[in-house]
Amino acid sequence: MSTVDTAETQRAAQPPAGGLMRRLNMGTGILAGIVFAFIGHWVATSMISANPDEAPSGVQVASQVHIITMAGWAIGFMAGLGAFAGPLRWVLGNDITHADEMFLAGKDQGVGRYFRFTTDHKVVGIQYLVLTMTMLGVGGTMAMLIRTNLITSNSGFLGPQTYNSLVGLHGLTMILATIIMVTGPFGNFIVPIMIGARDMAFPRLNALSLWLLVAMLPVLYSAAFMGGIPTGWTGYTPLADQGPGGVDAYLMAIILFAISTAVSGMNITTTVLSMRARGMTWNRIPIFVYGVVASVALAIPAFPMFMTAEVLLGVDRGLGGTFYVASGGGQPWLYQNLFWLMGHPEVYVIVLPAIAALMELTAVFARKPLFSFNAAVLSIAGIVGLSVMVWAHHMFTSGWATALNGSFMLTTELISIPTGGLFLVIVGTIWRGRIWTTLPMMSTYAMLWNFIIGGVTGIYLSDVPLDYALHGSMFVTAHFHYTLMGAGLTGAIGALAYWFPKMTGRMLDKTLGFVSFWLVQIGFNVTFLGMFMVGMEGQPRRVVHYDSVFATGNFISTMGAYVIGVGMLVLLYAVVSSWRQGELAPMNPWGAKTLEWTVPNPIPLENFPVMPVVTEDAYGYGKPVVAQPEPEPVPVGANVDSGTGLHGDAVGEEVTRSSSSSADRGTT
Amino acid sequence: MTTSGPPERTRLWSRRETREVFILWAVLTVLLVIFSMTVPDALMGVQASNTMTAVERTFTILSVAASPVAALVWAIALYSLVRWRRNGDWTPADEDGAPIRGNRGAVALWIGGSSALCLFILILGLAALQVASSPSENPRIAPAQARNPLVVDVTGEQWVWTFTYPQADVQTDQLYLPVNRAVVFKVTSDDVIHSFWVVQMGIKVDANPGETTTTQTYPNRIGVYDVRCAELCGLLHADMETTAHVVKQPQFTAWLKANQTRSK
Amino acid sequence: MRRVAGCIGTVLAGALVVFGAGWLLHQRPAPAQGAAVVVRGTVSTPQGNLPHVLVHLATYPDSMAGEHGADGGAEPDWVSYGPTTDLSVPAHSLVTVTIDQYDGGEEITNHYFARVHGTVGGTETVNGKTVTGVNPKAIGHTFTLHAAPTDQSPIFVSAPLPAVPDDAPLAPGSDYPKPNVVTFSFMTGSAGKYVWNCEFPCGDGYYAKFGGPMSTRGYMSGTLTVT
Secondary structure (H helix, E strand, O other), X not given: XXXXXHHHOOOOOOOOOOOHHHHOOHHHHHHHHHHHHHHHHHHXXXXXXXXXXXXXXXXXXXXXXXXXXXXXXXXXXXXXXXXXXXXXXXXXXXXXXXXXXHHHOOOOOOHHHHHOOOXXXXXXXXXXXXXHHHHHHHHHHHHHHHHHHOOOOOXXXXXXXXXXXXXXXXXXXXXXXXXXXXXXXXXHHHHHHHOOOOOOOOHHHHHHHHHHHHHHHHHHHHHHHOOOOOOOOOOOOOHHHHOOOHHHHHHHHHHHHHHXXXXXXXXXXXXXXXXXXXXXXXXXXXXXXXXXXXXHHHHHHHHHHHHHHHHHHHHHHHHOOOOOOHHHOOOHHHHHHHHHHXXXXXXXXXXXXXXXXXXXXHHHHHOOOOOOHHHHHHHHHHHHHHHOOOHHHHHOOOOOOHHHHHHHHHHHHHOHXXXXXXXXXXXXXXXXXXXXXOHHHHHHHHHHXXXXXXXXXXXXXXXXXXXXXXXXXXXXXXXXXXXXXXXXXXXXXXXXXXXXXXXXXXXOOHHXXXXXXXXXXXXXXXXXXXXXXXXXXXXXXXXXXXXXXHHHHHHHHHHHHHHHHHHHHHHHHHHHHHHHHOOEOOOXXXXXXXXXXXXXXXXXXOOOOOOOEOOOOOOOOOOOOOOOOOOOOOOOOOOOOOOOOOOOOOHHHHHHHHHHHHHHHHOO | OOOXXXXXXXXXXXXXXXXXXXXXXXXXXXXXXXXXXXXXXXXXXXXXXXXXXXXXXXXXXXXXXXXXXXXXXXXXHHHHHHHHEOOOOOOOOOOOOOOOOOOHHHHHHHHHHHHHHHHHHHHHHHHHXXXXXXXXXXXXXXXXXXXXXXXXXXXXXXXXXXXXXOOOOEEEOOEEEEXXXXXXXXXXXXXXXXXXXXXXXXXXXXXOEOOOEEEEEOEOOOEEEEEEEOOOOOOOHHHOEEEXXXXXXXXXXHXXXXXXXXXX | OHHHHHHHHHHHHHHHXXXXXXXXXXXXXXXXXXXXXXXXEEEEXXXXXXXXXXXXEEEEOOOOOOOOOOXXXXXXXXXXXXXXXXXXXXXXXXXXXXXXXXXXXXXXXXHHHHEOEOOXXXXXXXOOEEEOEOOOOOEEEEXXXXXXXXXOOOOEEEEXXXXXXXXXXXXXXXXXXOOEEEEEEEEOOOOEEEEEEOOOOOEOOOHHHEOHHHOOOOOOEEEEEEO
């Protein structure tokens, strides 16, 4: 009974202890990373100085050195961490033993397992959570500096160079953090338990995706010491062709991030497809799992586009290519197309799992079944399908293929229909529910307020003539903050509050949670309603100073931003203090019916001592006449392959039951 | 479904929550419509061209159309919270909510309603797009000279705008336009991407290196307006702005003449 | 009680982090201007008697003579303005700028900036000769001053600085050839903050020659504060 699939399990006996693999951790990773970075730097500089005639400009030389050095760091860090131990030993014909697998899963290790290449999905989930919170903290600090600079029309607090770099780094940090903020912590920690699996399908790839992000952070923030990222997070060319060394850090960071996302996306998708518990048919899968799968599956086609865009940018900058240089036959619109082919699916990568988490917990706190499960799934699927066909609505004013503007307006506005479906499911679930106003449920309410505003303003921007007036203004900034922060981050905070008892074994401080909620939500609305105001008045985005007619709205925004900052710090304190010494959580504090609440705190290494069997969906609230007791996990043979949910001998029976239950669902 | 329709509706209407939510929805809708009719126009300010008039009108129409939808979601959520909120924490002994797993009528109504709204805004947008791409063809504003547009070549470079009047051989750093004459801007860039934005005229198009993009409008109000760059273009992006002067035709002719001689 | 203290502590710590980051990143006050800006008496103009401000700048083909120190700072090869790029002049005054142009050059991208704009009389003097523009094929740099986007008095001044021929001999006792001396005047309005930069693409090695020194503060761009 291994945590991984049988293909990876080595049966040959091996010496139990020892091996270099067991001594590796984050410290050796950093050490090896630095060594490899120096080697890379030395190779790059000596290689280039050997052929001074072949390097036509100083910019290209600098770019080559930056890219090779950063690649050296990333490879060294991953190697030093032990990320390649498995494949390396396989190549050497000395495969990983069961004892090694247990070691890699962090068995009987203390806090140290959080600083190793640990494969247990729960460890990875916690690592993701801490990483996300760190990135949000860094990005938030930058937001405070940006807003401080904009407190008056010409404050002179930050110079234009610093300001432009901060805007780029803030955007990039926040986008990367919000992409991973739900599917990372909760997709890794909760989803496998929710579907009744003992771990992810590919535990080592799971750890790889996390540690690639850790390797990415120093690369990303090294930009600050190399002239910054003065291009905004979009990194539009040819401004990026012109930019300083920070742009090399930007493109390397994106390449690492894209690999991580692809690995993680394949892993989560495979897990959900093949590792569900017995009886977990498609219409019994909790809606949160649908949201997570939609998100990561959408990321699989999206992020390679981004990576391609950045590889081409690297060729331009480092090797003198002209992919994006018009005077060399290149085309800046190519970058924009590749970027937004990633960029629009990406906003749904962020928002879908957050809203799915809110749907999941709304059913719990309204004590009602999810209203129209089918509508929820179809809405998510509809959004996924449409989201890959709308990218050029970011380019209405670019001049590229203006004849297509009407078509992209059509696809964009069609998204409002499945998005409306999500609202229907949530308000339908709330309707006549017995609403328990916990922090997670309050997050649902905040999302209903914020996402309506974000969605409606999105319709304005999808209207081409209106976009001609509003594009590139603060209106757009306010709009996407309403969706990504107002819906996405709010949903993630709700999810954190909801699953905190399961992930940490302790209850999140209720009072502090409420205080933080109100501070953040009030501050958020003040900030971004002020930003809508200045955007409609005509303030462009990303400006270090502005016309004094915008002074009132900007002052309001800055004050609101400070309130958000205080609220977020209160939340941070609540999380840290509750994690350390909060009230111990019972196994199922919310009375929820999904599988993760059936495992004890702390969760044992392979989650389920006996594999669960699922006989109905997780929304059986308020059974009218004969209240069925929640089915106990039925013991089954310990050697049963965890993937039998689809192929087990009981399939025929399951199908009958599920079809009858879906028939019930349609009426009432 | 059809036979049981009328009694079902009566029963629905006789329920207390239906009536109360309807009232709440109506009140919220009215408030939002009032907001939509007043605030956007006030914020978006003067309309220096027929394009901007159309933009502000579209903004208002979309806001009004969105009002009942937003009001419905908020009304149901707010009402449920006030009416059915649980006092104190949940305990396992508590009764759950009604086991409503869906309602085909509600789903159909919702999808049908949102599809109809979507179709409406789409038709509205396509019609407005048609006018925006050729304002001189708009029957409402087509005086004779609108068919003979003024051409202005706009060049963005880091971090200034320059304007060339090819019909008059004049180059300048501030935009001068005659009132009530269609104008076509041919926009390009010497270096990175900029975005040419005449704020009060509601037009914007990117200035791309190696490409010429076009935008047009019909200025119909005399005044001084703002030209800004709407695409981050490097160090002094925030300072890349100038003014647009819309003047009477004789003044414009005089201005052209004065600048022609000076440039020679 | 403990929770309240913890929260306040966290908020204070967070504020401290933001404050520290802001302290590290905030725009340093302009370095001492030395002899760059001198106020000398008043001058009679159609607008009445105004204070007369003399600004003396220079453009160099490298960074050895500007505000980056004799070793040229981080990028000694970048072209630069000197001795400073942050200028401060009084409001409602006549500003006469003299620029010693030591650098070579070639054709300017936008010929508009080969002409003089916004100066008193629409002219500048080049080595004593009054002109309204210079040959667009041989521009070294420009001094182009424009308004920051606020409601302050608009100023737009652009003066081309002709190139020194590439084969010009070094002046005796100097690292540079004999400069082209360009002089022009403009008037300031009420207090405000302005920026100026070079409109001749002189950031060699970068896309459109507008990166590097053109896009970094302290080289080919600066501020003008009217107080």
